[in-house]
Amino acid sequence: MSTAVMERSESLVKEENLTVKVQSEMRSKIEKASKIAVKDLNLFYGEKQALYGVSLDIREKEVTALIGPSGCGKSTFLRTLNRMNDLIDGVKITGDIIIDSENIYKNNDVIKLRTKVGMVFQKPNLFPMSIYDNVAYGPRMQGIKNKKELNKIVEESLRGAAIWDEVKDRLKSSALGLSGGQQQRICIARAIAMKPDVILMDEPTSALDPISTLKVEELITNMKKDYTIVIVTHNMQQAARISDKTAFFLNGEVVEFDDTDIIFSTPRDQRTEDYVTGRFG
Amino acid sequence: MSIQTNSVEIGKSNKRKYLLEKISSKLFLICALLSVISLLLIIGFVFYKGSHPFIVEGYSFIDFIFGTDWVPSEDKFGIFPMIVASILATIGALIIGVPVGLFTAIFLAEIASKRLAKIISPAIQLLAGIPSVLYGVFGLAIIVPFLQNTFGLVKGQSLLAVILVLAIMMLPTIVTVAETAIRAVPNTYREGSLALGVSQIGTIFKVVVPAAKSGIMTAIVLGLGRAIGETMAVILVAGNSLIVPTSLTDSVRPLTTNIALEMGYAAGTHQEMLFATGIVLFSFILILNFVLAKISAKGGN
Amino acid sequence: MRQLKDSVLRGLLWLSVFLSVAVLVMIVGFIFIKGMNLISFEFIFGDYSPTGGGGIWPMIVTTIYTIVISLVIATPIGILAALYLQEYAKQGRLVKVIRFATESLTGIPSIIYGLFGAVFFVTTLKMGMSIIAASLTLTIIVLPVIIRTTEEALKTVPQSYREGSLALGTTKLQTLYKVILPSAMPGILSGIILSIGRIVGESAAIFLTAGTVAALPESLFSSARTLTVHSYLVTQESGDIELAAAVGIVLIVIILGINISATLISKKLNKATNK
Numbered sequence: 001m002s003t004a005v006m007e008r009s010e011s012l013v014k015e016e017n018l019t020v021k022v023q024s025e026m027r028s029k030i031e032k033a034s035k036i037a038v039k040d041l042n043l044f045y046g047e048k049q050a051l052y053g054v055s056l057d058i059r060e061k062e063v064t065a066l067i068g069p070s071g072c073g074k075s076t077f078l079r080t081l082n083r084m085n086d087l088i089d090g091v092k093i094t095g096d097i098i099i100d101s102e103n104i105y106k107n108n109d110v111i112k113l114r115t116k117v118g119m120v121f122q123k124p125n126l127f128p129m130s131i132y133d134n135v136a137y138g139p140r141m142q143g144i145k146n147k148k149e150l151n152k153i154v155e156e157s158l159r160g161a162a163i164w165d166e167v168k169d170r171l172k173s174s175a176l177g178l179s180g181g182q183q184q185r186i187c188i189a190r191a192i193a194m195k196p197d198v199i200l201m202d203e204p205t206s207a208l209d210p211i212s213t214l215k216v217e218e219l220i221t222n223m224k225k226d227y228t229i230v231i232v233t234h235n236m237q238q239a240a241r242i243s244d245k246t247a248f249f250l251n252g253e254v255v256e257f258d259d260t261d262i263i264f265s266t267p268r269d270q271r272t273e274d275y276v277t278g279r280f281g
Numbered sequence: 282m283s284i285q286t287n288s289v290e291i292g293k294s295n296k297r298k299y300l301l302e303k304i305s306s307k308l309f310l311i312c313a314l315l316s317v318i319s320l321l322l323i324i325g326f327v328f329y330k331g332s333h334p335f336i337v338e339g340y341s342f343i344d345f346i347f348g349t350d351w352v353p354s355e356d357k358f359g360i361f362p363m364i365v366a367s368i369l370a371t372i373g374a375l376i377i378g379v380p381v382g383l384f385t386a387i388f389l390a391e392i393a394s395k396r397l398a399k400i401i402s403p404a405i406q407l408l409a410g411i412p413s414v415l416y417g418v419f420g421l422a423i424i425v426p427f428l429q430n431t432f433g434l435v436k437g438q439s440l441l442a443v444i445l446v447l448a449i450m451m452l453p454t455i456v457t458v459a460e461t462a463i464r465a466v467p468n469t470y471r472e473g474s475l476a477l478g479v480s481q482i483g484t485i486f487k488v489v490v491p492a493a494k495s496g497i498m499t500a501i502v503l504g505l506g507r508a509i510g511e512t513m514a515v516i517l518v519a520g521n522s523l524i525v526p527t528s529l530t531d532s533v534r535p536l537t538t539n540i541a542l543e544m545g546y547a548a549g550t551h552q553e554m555l556f557a558t559g560i561v562l563f564s565f566i567l568i569l570n571f572v573l574a575k576i577s578a579k580g581g582n
Numbered sequence: 583m584r585q586l587k588d589s590v591l592r593g594l595l596w597l598s599v600f601l602s603v604a605v606l607v608m609i610v611g612f613i614f615i616k617g618m619n620l621i622s623f624e625f626i627f628g629d630y631s632p633t634g635g636g637g638i639w640p641m642i643v644t645t646i647y648t649i650v651i652s653l654v655i656a657t658p659i660g661i662l663a664a665l666y667l668q669e670y671a672k673q674g675r676l677v678k679v680i681r682f683a684t685e686s687l688t689g690i691p692s693i694i695y696g697l698f699g700a701v702f703f704v705t706t707l708k709m710g711m712s713i714i715a716a717s718l719t720l721t722i723i724v725l726p727v728i729i730r731t732t733e734e735a736l737k738t739v740p741q742s743y744r745e746g747s748l749a750l751g752t753t754k755l756q757t758l759y760k761v762i763l764p765s766a767m768p769g770i771l772s773g774i775i776l777s778i779g780r781i782v783g784e785s786a787a788i789f790l791t792a793g794t795v796a797a798l799p800e801s802l803f804s805s806a807r808t809l810t811v812h813s814y815l816v817t818q819e820s821g822d823i824e825l826a827a828a829v830g831i832v833l834i835v836i837i838l839g840i841n842i843s844a845t846l847i848s849k850k851l852n853k854a855t856n857k
Contacts, residue, residue, distance in 0.1 A: 084749060089672050111295045115751030125742035127761050137760070138750035143294065187746075194750055298753045305755050309666035312659045316729065317683040319722045323690065323698045330701055384598030392595060401603060403841075408606050410837045412783035414810045418817050418826045419609050422616070449605050456602060482588040510691020512786035513814045537693045537786070544700060544790050559697045563690070570689045 035060040035198065035228045036081065041095035043076060043085070043252075050076050052252045054095070058245075063220060063229045065239035065260065068249030068275070074232045077249065078200050081230065082117040083110050099198070115142065117198040118191030123207045124183035126190070131158075131178070132171040134186060138194045153193050160226075161189035162219050181212020185219065192223075199223070201231040205238065217242050236276055240264050248272045327563065331556035334358075338550060345557060351523050353543070353551040360558055362525045366440065366533035367509065367565070369526060373444035374451060374508045379501055381448070382455030386500070389456070390463035391485050402460065409453035417514030420446035425518055434530055438520030441529040446518050447511060451504035458503055462496020463489060495576055502573045509565055512537040536562045613834060617827030625828065630796045638829060640798040644713060644806040647799065648788065649781050651717035652724060657774055659721075660728025665758060667729070668736040687726040695719050696790030704791055711793030711805040719791045720784060724777035731776060735769020736762065768848040775844040782836055785810040809833055 036058040043051035051073050058064050066074040076085065083104065085091045097104050104113050115138070126134050135154045144150060154171070158164040163185040167178070175186055184204060191199055201220070205213040220229060220242050233239050239246050240260060247257040248269075256263060256272045267273045334340040340358065348359020385405070389398045421438075424445050429437030466489050474484040490497070520532025521542060534542075540555050540562075547555055628637025663680075671677045699719030709715040739762050747757040763770075785808075793805035794815060807815070813829040816822040 082749060084745060087745070087748065108299075109295055111298060111751045111753060113751075114749055119745075119749035121742060121745060121749075123742065125740070125746040127743060127746065128765060137747070138752070141750065141752040141756050141760070190746075190750065298755075302753050302755055306666070306670050309662045309670055312662035313666040313671070313680050313729075315659055316663060316687055316725055317680055319725065320683040320687055322702060323687075323694065323722070326698055326701050326706075327694060330697075381598045381601050384595050385602040388595040388599040392592075393599070401599065404606055405602060407838065407841060408609070410779050410783065410841065411609070412785065412810045412813070412830075412833050412837075414785045414814045414817075415613060415826075415830045415833065416609070418813060418823060418830060419612055421817060422823045422827075423608070423612060449609070452602055452605065480584070480588050482591050483584070486591065506689055506691070510693065512691070512693045513789065513810075517814070517817055537691065540693050540697060541786055541789060544697070556697060556701070559694050563694055566689055566691060566694075567686075570686060573689075574685075 032059040032061055034058070035099065036230075037096075037098045039096045039098070041077070041080065041093065041097065043073075043080060044092040045088070046090040050252050051080075054252075054254050056247055056254060056257055058228065058230060060228050061224060061226070062244040063224055063231060063242055064245045064247065065243035066230065066232045066247050066249060067234075067236060067239050070234075072249040073252040074247075074249040075202055076252075078202055078230060078232050081198070081200055082114050082119055084119065086110065115194050116196055117200060118194055118196035119200045120184070120187050120191055120202070120204045122203045124180060124187050126175040126183050126186055128174065128176055130172045131167050131175045131186060134175045135189050135193050138190060142194075157189040157193040158186075160192045160223070161185045162215070162222070163189060179212070181208050181215060184208060184212070184216060188216075188219065188223075192227075196227065198228045198230065201229065203232050203234060206234060213238075236264075236278075248275060250275070324563075327556055327559050330553050331558075331560040334550055334553045334557065340550075345554070346561070349525060351539070353547070353554070356550070358550075358554045358557075360536065360539070360561065362523055363534055363536045363539050363558070364561065365525050366443075366519075367535040367537070367562075369440060370443045370447060370515070370533065370535055371505060371509045373440070373529075374447035375501070375505060377444065378448035378451040378455060378504060378508075382452045382500070382504065383459055383497065385452070386456045386459035386463060386497075387485060387490065390460045391481075391489065402457075405453050405456050409457060413450060413511055413514045414517075415514075416446050416450050417517035420514065420518040428530070432530055436520055436532060438518055438532055439530045440519075440526050440533045442518040442520075443515055443533060443535065444529070446514055447508040450511060450514065451508050454507055455500045455504040458500035459493070459497050462493040462500065465496065466492045498576045499573060502569055502576065506566065506569055509569070510537060510562070512541045516541060610834065613827045613830040615827075616824055617829070617831045620824055620828035621831060626832065629798065632796065638809065638812060638832065640796060641807050641809045641812045641829070642832070644792070644799055645782060645808045645810075647713050647802070647806075648717050648720055648792070648808060649778055651714065651802070652720035652781055653774060653777060655718070656721045656724045656728055656777065660725050660773075661732050661763075661770060663725075664729045664732035664736060668733050669754065669758060669762070684726045684729050687722065688730070692723065692784055692787040693790075695723055696787040698722075699787060699791035710803060711791065712803045713792055713799055713806050714802040716788045716792035716808075717802075719787050720781050723784065723787060724780055727777050727780060728770075728773050731773025732766065732770050735766035735773070738769065739765045771847050772844050775840050775847070779837055779840050782833065782840075783810065784808075785814055789814070 034057050036056075038054055038056045038058075041051055041054040042049065054077060066078060068074050079085045080093060080097060085093070093105060099113075099117065107113070127137065129137070132154055135157050136150045139150060139153050144153070155164065158167060163182060166182060167186070175183065178186065188199075205216050208216065217238060220231065223229060231243065243260045245257065246260040246263040248255045248263065250271060256267055256269045263272060264276050267276065335342045335345070345358055345360060346364070347361050348357065349361050350357040350359045351362070389402055393401065420442055424442050425437035427437070428434060428439060428442055470488050470492055471484055474488040475481070479487065515535055516538045519534060519538055521534045521538060522532035523534055524531060526533045536558050540558055543551070544555055625637045626642070627639050630636040630638065630640050667677060667680060696719070699715055703709050703715035703718050704711055743761050743765060744757060747761045748754070788808050789811050792808065792811070794807050794811060795805040796807050796812070799806040809829055809832060813826045813833070816829070817826040
């Protein structure tokens with residue numbers, strides 16, 4: 001499944017010094033199963049190419065962070081994973097994205113894909129409905145009508161997003177009355193309600209204050225045991241704090257993809273080092 | 282990416298959803314096409330009917346446009362007096378309606394206090410909603426006798442009466458659209474000018490109004506459209522005489538009123554000539570629309 | 583010198599607004615003063631009598647018929663067309679053609695619509711001068727209004743709503759129905775209300791397609807007379823300004839009611855959605 005990565009880690013072992021070798025051997029012992037395999041992905045907006053030969057192997061129940069300067073293609077890449085780029089006219093994609101051995105661009109069931117791969121956006125984008133209706137929205141659209149079942153899903157999802165205690169007494173009031181941080185956690189609950197395997201997060205804390213950010217980060221760390229999480233972030237400390245793997249994007253290419261602690265301590269590529277030490281971006 | 286090879290993998294309930302999706306998008310497209318179809322039908326029918334006398338029956342189009350006699354019973358169909366009346370009435374209405382409307386819009390957007398503007402603007406918008414027939418009734422009851430007495434006319438129904446009624450009628454359109462355009466000019470423009478020591482009035486006329494130019498032009502063209510197409514109000518105050526007007530106090534018959542007055546009993550060639558009158562009117566409107574499109578394209582840049 | 587110029591311009595501005603307001607007051611004042619005497623319960627709800635002294639109930643009924651029929655047809659078509667243009671269509675030649683057609687329809691004077699209605703609905707489709715022929719003509723007249731206002735309303739719905747919904751594995755249709763349309767409702771409703779105003783105010787097109795029969799319509803295929811046409815005819819044929827003004831009062835009250843309800847509805851819905 002992950003031949004590209006395997007090959008690369010082999011060559012890595014040959015080239016790098018002993019410590020890295022030991023690290024990578026340790027790593028391979030605890031390495032989890034592959035969830036999403038991206039192979040040679042190119043993306044074009046009309047004539048303009050935005051992604052160049054991206055290959056990544058995202059593992060199950062890990063947090064994978066995508067970092068890089070603005071406009072480097074990390075958000076664009078994230079949106080290929082649930083085919084949200086389909087909404088934009090003139091987007092063309094080559095290469096493969098395989099999730100659970102299904103090629104998502106060969107299979108035309110976008111609905112199924114998106115129920116399996118949830119998404120949380122940069123700004124909280126709750127609908128102008130009650131908290132309850134927001135969380136129940138997805139399941140209802142899948143045809144679940146049973147009141148008891150919906151109640152259960154809503155409660156579980158809100159608990160899963162660590163916001164149940166804050167909102168349980170006002171489920172019927174408008175979701176737009178909540179604070180930004182609370183809204184974002186409801187958004188996460190809304191995504192969880194679909195019982196997805198993968199959750200994509202597009203800079204989920206960029207619109208939040210530091211305390212709300214911390215809460216969401218904590219939540220993400222806890223969610224790891226149940227979900228595969230791919231998160232785009234501008235905030236390098238955040239990537240360092242919460243992610244297991246980190247991919248550094250630059251000008252539509254993946255410069256480096258490795259364990260987070262390696263990316264932030266001993267990156268192989270000079271550009272990665274320049275970026276994570278704050279020399280540009 | 283063919284659907285067939287992968288359709289096995291698409292869940293049963295999702296399959297229904299995709300089908301529904303496909304059907305609905307086609308249905309939506311059909312609805313959107315209805316406006317195109319309507320436009321084609323309208324143009325088709327009006328032009329077919331209106332061009333019939335010239336193409337099949339051998340009437341001269343030049344005589345139709347430049348002929349000064351309209352006597353259907355004698356087979357004479359010249360609409361020159363009506364064309365002149367329509368053009369003069371529209372231009373006259375513009376000369377009165379545009380400055381007053383524009384200045385009112387400037388006043389409301391730039392000078393009036395918020396409270397005053399909040400009372401006057403909605404009132405003027407309401408004026409835009411009043412059925413045009415009532416403008417005609419007002420014109421006949423107030424303007425026509427006024428002109429009759431002031432100028433000592435035998436009949437107050439005249440080109441001038443039409444001009445005044447149309448000017449009043451285009452006023453709300455011009456005020457409302459121009460006010461919106463002027464309000465949309467960013468405040469930084471005003472501040473920049475005022476900071477240079479230019480007076481408020483100077484700023485308005487040198488900076489704000491030019492910046493709102495395309496919106497103001499749109500307002501004028503929309504007002505113009507309303508004036509040139511108006512029918513029932515005009516019938517009541519025009520007098521409807523079939524002469525080429527030489528003075529403001531002449532009784533006139535613009536293109537629109539000719540159609541409305543005779544459509545009820547016209548048949549055969551006579552009716553077709555009314556459609557031909559419609560084509561001429563249509564051409565005026567198309568030219569206007571073209572101008573409007575050019576203006577808004579310019580505004581977009 | 584510049585100060586003088588400023589003062590003159592300022593004076594002209596005041597003069598213009600005075601003129602505009604004066605005209606407004608005069609027209610509304612004239613109609614109310616002239617027509618008020620005739621307004622009574624019997625005038626509104628009474629049957630028309632050609633010899634004078636009758637009511638305008640038949641015209642009110644006819645006006646309501648034309649409103650209801652044309653809106654019942656134009657509203658769904660207009661909304662779906664706007665949905666196509668805003669939510670489905672890829673920007674290209676087809677959309678340009680549709681937009682151009684819609685805009686052109688807006689600019690066509692009502693007398694041309696009248697001509698078309700008279701030859702297409704009345705003659706070709708053999709509906710005769712009738713409420714149905716007038717209503718179908720009115721449908722085409724208000725269609726662009728509804729399309730345009732709905733499009734504007736759809737534009738104001740944040741893109742994030744669409745993304746949020748679609749990312750949950752819903753179809754476009756579900757997203758439209760559950761999220762987009764409810765959010766766009768105030769704008770759509772105000773478009774519909776605008777259309778009512780346009781229908782109520784229309785005269786020339788109706789005059790050529792519904793005819794002038796001043797009696798309670800027996801069916802949709804009856805010729806009938808709307809309020810505006812009535813106001814026109816009594817002025818033109820019998821010079822009865824008082825009666826025309828009294829009908830004018832009814833028309834203005836309707837228009838006022840429409841405007842107020844439009845404001846209230848959009849305020850209320852805005853509150854409901856934005857809280």
